[in-house]
Amino acid sequence: MTKDMTKGSPMRLILGFSLPLLFGFLFQQFYSLVDTVIVGRFLGKENLAAVGSTGSINFLIIGFCMGVCSGFSIPVSHKFGAKDQEGLRRYVANCVWLAIGFAAVLTAVTTLLAGQILRWMRTPENIIESAHAYIWVIFLGIPVTFLYNMTSGVIRALGDSRTPVIFLVLSSFLNVGLDLFFILYWKTGVQGAAWATVISQGVSGLCCLLFIVKKFEILRVRKEEWAPDRHMMRTLCGMGVPMGLQYSVTAIGSVILQSATNTLGSDAVAAVTASGRIYGFLACPFDAMGSTMATYGGQNVGAGRIDRISQGLKSCVWLGAGYSVIALFVSIFLGRPLAALFLDAAEAGVIDNVRFLLIVNTIFFFPLALVNIIRFLIQGIGYPTFAILAGVFEMIARGLAGFLLVPLLGFTGVALGSPIAWIFADAFLIPAYFHVRRTVEAKLEGGKAAEK
Numbered sequence: 286m287t288k289d290m291t292k293g294s295p296m297r298l299i300l301g302f303s304l305p306l307l308f309g310f311l312f313q314q315f316y317s318l319v320d321t322v323i324v325g326r327f328l329g330k331e332n333l334a335a336v337g338s339t340g341s342i343n344f345l346i347i348g349f350c351m352g353v354c355s356g357f358s359i360p361v362s363h364k365f366g367a368k369d370q371e372g373l374r375r376y377v378a379n380c381v382w383l384a385i386g387f388a389a390v391l392t393a394v395t396t397l398l399a400g401q402i403l404r405w406m407r408t409p410e411n412i413i414e415s416a417h418a419y420i421w422v423i424f425l426g427i428p429v430t431f432l433y434n435m436t437s438g439v440i441r442a443l444g445d446s447r448t449p450v451i452f453l454v455l456s457s458f459l460n461v462g463l464d465l466f467f468i469l470y471w472k473t474g475v476q477g478a479a480w481a482t483v484i485s486q487g488v489s490g491l492c493c494l495l496f497i498v499k500k501f502e503i504l505r506v507r508k509e510e511w512a513p514d515r516h517m518m519r520t521l522c523g524m525g526v527p528m529g530l531q532y533s534v535t536a537i538g539s540v541i542l543q544s545a546t547n548t549l550g551s552d553a554v555a556a557v558t559a560s561g562r563i564y565g566f567l568a569c570p571f572d573a574m575g576s577t578m579a580t581y582g583g584q585n586v587g588a589g590r591i592d593r594i595s596q597g598l599k600s601c602v603w604l605g606a607g608y609s610v611i612a613l614f615v616s617i618f619l620g621r622p623l624a625a626l627f628l629d630a631a632e633a634g635v636i637d638n639v640r641f642l643l644i645v646n647t648i649f650f651f652p653l654a655l656v657n658i659i660r661f662l663i664q665g666i667g668y669p670t671f672a673i674l675a676g677v678f679e680m681i682a683r684g685l686a687g688f689l690l691v692p693l694l695g696f697t698g699v700a701l702g703s704p705i706a707w708i709f710a711d712a713f714l715i716p717a718y719f720h721v722r723r724t725v726e727a728k729l730e731g732g733k734a735a736e737k
Contacts, residue, residue, distance in 0.1 A: 288444025290581050291366060291588040295597040299577050299604070302446045307573035309450035312457040314565040321562045323464050324478055325555075325627040330635075332475050333627065334551040335415035337558025338408050341539035343423060346395050348532030350430045353387060355576075356525030356669055358438035359583050360517075363667070365443050366587025374506045377439055379517045383525070384435045388428040395424035406544045409551055419475040426483030432490030436497060439504070441580055449493055456489035527669035531660075534676035535706075538683025542702045545687035553696055556638035559627040563620075563639070564646055567612045568653065574601050575657035582665030591726055598662060598718075605654030612650050616643040642700050649704035652711050659714045663721050671717045675710045682706035 290298050325333040357380045364373035399421045408416055437449035460481050467477025497504050546557055578601055585593045620640030628635055656675070663671050682705040690698030 288446075289366075290444060290584045291590050291593065295581075295593060296600040299574075299581065299597060299601055302444070302580065303570075303573040303577040303604075305447040305450045306441075306576050307570055309446075309453045310569040310572045311566065312450070312454050314562070314569055315457050318562050318566070321558065322626055323468055324475055325559070327468055328474060330555050330628070330632065331412050331551060332415050333558055334409070334554040335412035336419055336475055336478065337554050337561065338406070338412060338416045338543065338547060339403070339420040339423070340558065340561055341536055341543035342402055342406065343420060344539055345533050345536035346391065346424065346427070347430055348536055349529040350387070350391065350427060351434050352529035352532040353525040354384070354431060354434035354438045355579065356528035356664070357383065357435060357521050358442040359524045359579070359665060359667065359669075360520055361439055362442035362580055362583030362665065363587035366584035370503055371510070374504060375510050375514060376517055376521065377504055378506045378511045379514055379521055380435060380439070382513050383518060383521055384431045388431040392424065392427040395427065396421055399424055406540060407547050409547060409554070412551060412554075415475045419479045422476055422479035422483060426479075426486065429483060429487035429490050433486050433493060434490075436490055436493035440493060440497065440501075441576065442583065443501070443503070444580070444584070446577075446580075448496055449489075452489040452492035452496070455492070456485040459488060460485035524664075524667070524669050527673050528664055531669070531672035531676040534673055535679045535683075538680035538687075538702075538706060541680075541687035542683045542691070542699065545691035546699050549691070549696060549699070552632075552635050553638070553699070555628070555632075556635045556642065556696075557699060559624055559635070560639045560642035560646075562627070563623050563643060567615065567643075567647065567650075570608045571605065571650075571654050571657040574605060574654070575661035577601070578658055578662040579665035582662045583667075586666045586725060589729055591722070591729060594662070594666070594722070598658065601658045602655070605658055606651055609647070609650035609654055613644075613647040616640070616647040620644060638696055641696075645700040646703055649707055652704070652707040656707050656710045656714065659718050660710070663714070663718060666721055666725060668721050668724075671714070671721065675714050675717070678709040678713050679706040682709040 288298075288302065290302065321333065321336065324336050360376045361373055361380070364370075364376060400417050403413055403416055403420070437453075440449055463481035463484055464478055467473045467481055471477060473480070543557075546553055578597065581597050582594055585591070585597070620643045621636055623643075624636040624639035628639075656679075660672050660675055663669075683702050686698055686702035686705060690701055692698070694701070
């Protein structure tokens with residue numbers, strides 16, 4: 286059930302680990318896509334805009350949850366690489382206690398403040414009620430977000446990238462059925478789409494948990510290992526909180542840009558919503574590469590194999606460059622038909638804006654590839670603070686786009702927001718990687734000298 290990434294061809298290992306992850310990310314996007322298509326087709330353009338207007342705040346909160354869980358899995362991958370099974374189990378036990386606490390606090394705060402946040406974001410009056418109905422349910426489901434992301438993260442830290450995907454695929458089909466049932470049969474509106482997402486993710490999380498209990502003997506935590514450990518909790522929070530904040534800091538820029546987009550009206554919001562769902566699919570390979578490099582970096586630094594980290598980075602960058610070209614061609618030739626999945630053919634102006642957004646974003650996909658690959662590799666090595674700083678650069682860039690470019694250039698300013706953010710982040714991450722590599726090499730050499 287496990288995979289040791291400290292031996293063998295880096296390219297083969299990265300491809301073998303990332304392909305199942307890619308399949309999983311595609312299905313994760315699939316049920317987001319289904320929500321959007323069904324809402325757009327059966328509930329209309331305004332409800333589509335309502336769901337889309339929550340995208341940045343959704344990313345701000347749910348992204349934090351996902352980042353925290355990803356960070357929690359890093360010490361687990363280090364212990365697995367170091368072949369320390371008792372330490373691995375103790376870290377997993379402390380992950381559970383922390384996840385319960387984080388989930389409880391975040392659920393209470395976000396459900397209470399959801400409406401006020403939407404007002405702060407200047408959500409158009411004609412969609413704010415539907416937007417609140419949708420995002421409130423998503424926030425109510427934060428505990429299942431933690432359940433799935435924590436359990437799947439632990440499984441991946443041990444080198445198994447396939448099993449979480451299998452459960453995610455099953456839950457995606459469940460999501461489709463629940464979407465149709467809630468929206469078409471029960472007439473629950475956009476809230477039904479949110480319930481379908483929460484229930485489906487809860488099912489996939491429970492499946493991952495049962496799989497861990499039944500199949501991973503290495504993770505069968507003994508009674509004494511369940512005791513909370515303050516040192517381990519500090520280590521986990523030191524990894525998890527910065528990674529969560531990295532998502533949230535990045536999302537603050539997205540909130541600013543979304544707020545600026547909201548001032549352009551519901552047609553602009555609908556275009557951004559539809560293009561965002563398509564972009565989510567096109568960017569999935571970069572998400573898979575990033576998650577792969579986090580595990581690859583974590584296991585190899587745990588085993589002291591720093592030489593393999595640069596080899597893996599080069600292999601993954603070549604993969605990212607090749608895919609970036611493919612994505613650009615997809616946007617140019619298929620952008621309009623893909624936009625038509627979400628919108629009636631009569632909405633020609635909105636469809637043109639969707640294609641325009643896709644082309645502008647995919648022209649700059651190679652900088653996005655570098656952001657994901659290098660940032661997650663640095664996190665896996667054990668330096669999550671750099672992820673926050675990269676997120677700050679993205680936040681500044683999107684903030685500038687929201688405050689300056691959108692008022693000056695209108696919808697073109699919206700389209701340029703993310704590409705500028707990726708370039709800003711790369712300007713920080715590339716030198717940061719070389720600094721981290723030198724630091725880790727010096728620590729390992731110092732440790733070897735002390736042993737002698």
